[in-house]
Amino acid sequence: MEPRENTPLHTALAAATDDRITFDLAGIEAGYDTLRRELPGVRVRFAVKACPVDEVLACLAAKGAGADAASVPEMEQALRAGVPVGRMHYGNTVKSDENIADAYRLGVRDFATDSVEDVTALAVHAPGSRVFCRLATSGDGALWGLSDKYGCSPADALLVLETARDLGLTPAGLSVHVGSQQMTAEGWHSAFEQLADVLTELRRRGISLDHVNLGGGLPALGYLDRHGRPLDPPLDKIFAVIREGTRHLGRIPGHRLAFVMEPGRHLVADHGAIRAHVSRLSARRGPDGERRWWLYLSCGKFNGLYEMDELRYRLVFPTHQMAGRETEHVRAVVAGPTCDSDDAYAHDSGLTPVPRALASGDPVWVLSCGAYATSYMTRGFNGFSPLPYTWTGPAGRPDSRTEPGG
Template sequence: MSGLPGDHDTAAIRAALAAATEDLIVYDLDEIAARYTSLLAELPGISVRFAMKACSVDQVLTSLAALGAGFDAASPQEIEQALRTGVPPNRIHYGNPIKSDRNIAAAWQLGIRDFATDSLADVAAIATHAPGARVFCRLATSGDGALWGLSRKFGCSGEDAVLVLEAARAAGLTPAGLSVHVGSQQMTSEAWHTALEQLAVVLDSLQLRGITLDHINLGGGLPATGCLDRHGHPLHPPLDKMFIVIREGMDRLREMSTVPLRFLMEPGRYLVADAGAVRAQVARLTSRRQSGDDRETWLFLSCGKFNGLYEVDELQYRLEFPGRGDSERVPARIAGPTCDSDDAFGTEGMVQVPRDLASGDPVWIFSCGAYATAYTTRGFNGFEPLPVLCVDRQESRT
């Protein structure tokens, strides 16, 4: 299997973009469902806890909940939103190792019984404010091979993980699992191999100490495939090889475990990135020279880093200019509309754009469904968040 159901630019997305007269972001719920189904087929026995931070749109969450997904929540607010989809609390875990006393207590009151941890201080707080809870310890990874490594803020060593889960047991908590995260938009299968090797070593150490886990959380990191790298080249993550490595690692951990072992995964980007697209418009196409530099062309869009395209530092989104397919192209730098110099595509090269673009012309931006709504500011410089349109075979919903 390829893990890539459907096109990156589905017919439903294109139809919605073509019909739009104002800026918006479109999600194809059928494409998200197809990716969810494909993931379950690739990794038999996996349970999905969708990483809500990747897309906090209610319709997306409700659609995934109806398919059987649970949720990886990072705050009491996300837990409340997840519960509104109708999923029971046992399909939601508090996956953020960074939690205040107040937030631990709030999650406990909401019925959450599974908490991520990575430190002795956090274990002590959970024992006080969520007595008897189940905890899973996050192992640190290098983040090598990922566009966003996530290697400093989260996780602990294997040795510390043993100490953390021993402390959890002593404090009356249930040491229930281990987790890893190989980094967001992971581009190598080797990272998964290394992470699974780490899990095996720690699982063995825990079992020697009489700590029997009931689950392994493989975290996020599965990549989207429809965007470009900073140089404008298509990304080609080896998804087939990744899935082979993960399946083999799951089998090995099952064989090692003295009890039946469940597996969770926290996909975010993999499910929603290629199922989302933005309809923006041209603010201005300009050409200028600055203090002796060569003349440069800039394409300023109505949508940028602060209202939908936060990840342009590391990714280059695919742009399409409807009605301008035969126009002569010129190399341009791409930027958003705000009065902030960071509001620009952080690409290493220029993007080819039609020379005859005019203010107000539509621009379609593909494979930008991950984090597009979640990272949006609430009106920086007066530029409002994008309206959301969810489409499927039955209906379109705003």
């Protein structure tokens, strides 16, 4: 699944002479257009945390996307990138009184919630605002279930929205999150069943909602699993379940529902890639006496590949891929450059074939790492700096930025 030759991303990777991450804005735009075609009645609010890069946010804002912001700095960045405040919500259920007040001063009027305590604070610091209550889901079928820290039971959701109404807030919606990188259509089906039950009971209690937020969870397509096998989420079936689910919810009487989604990795993961280099390919025996190969890269868990404990990124070694020539491979643990044992692929799940002739300094392309690479990077753990980023414009024009992040 190497980027096709002569595409903007392939060209940018081939031209790079130092380590950096490159984003393909044209690919991100195309992904947004596809999502809108597949789910035509669903508004998109990009999950800023997935890729807090100014150029990416501006690109999506120009296409009409809003922003799902989890903090005030994310709101400020999205506003600078051109997202109207009316297309933005505070999607984090965890927030202090100061956070609420600061968001309210920026003009944000839509807030996620999942507790009576939070609603009570919103009534004081964001009077008259609209709230949507997040329901807890099991997270079954997702690489990251997100089932503990956020969301409440259906019974609590009813209490939360009734309390919001009583305190002068507008009980506007419900939300769910089926888990990040959700690999099944069943996860979505279960969420729609839960939403339908709560909507029916809310109508009985005299509360009419105007929207349902379906959260994130749409998968990226370019990852490998912990064993190095391609992940193959049933995206067409997922889209079909979402389309049918929204039609079903829209027929529940007592509500006039619009629908929102918060895609993050689905829009950006496969349109970002890192140009890194080989630090060393070496072999050594462990305490068990077994000889094992290790491939150390110049980037790892702390500067671009944070999610390497749950998945593997596809690696391309461009100087060792010659047409018609056989290359000897060895099976190696892939690891980053730091003195941290977590900075490696989960090697108990298998090893990665890599060219035997790799030498220190050889370039390596790390694919499908456009999601969370910049937001998860540390500010220099062990002295290894965050990666700078570059991007290619819609017409393939390469641009650059020397500092990391957005």
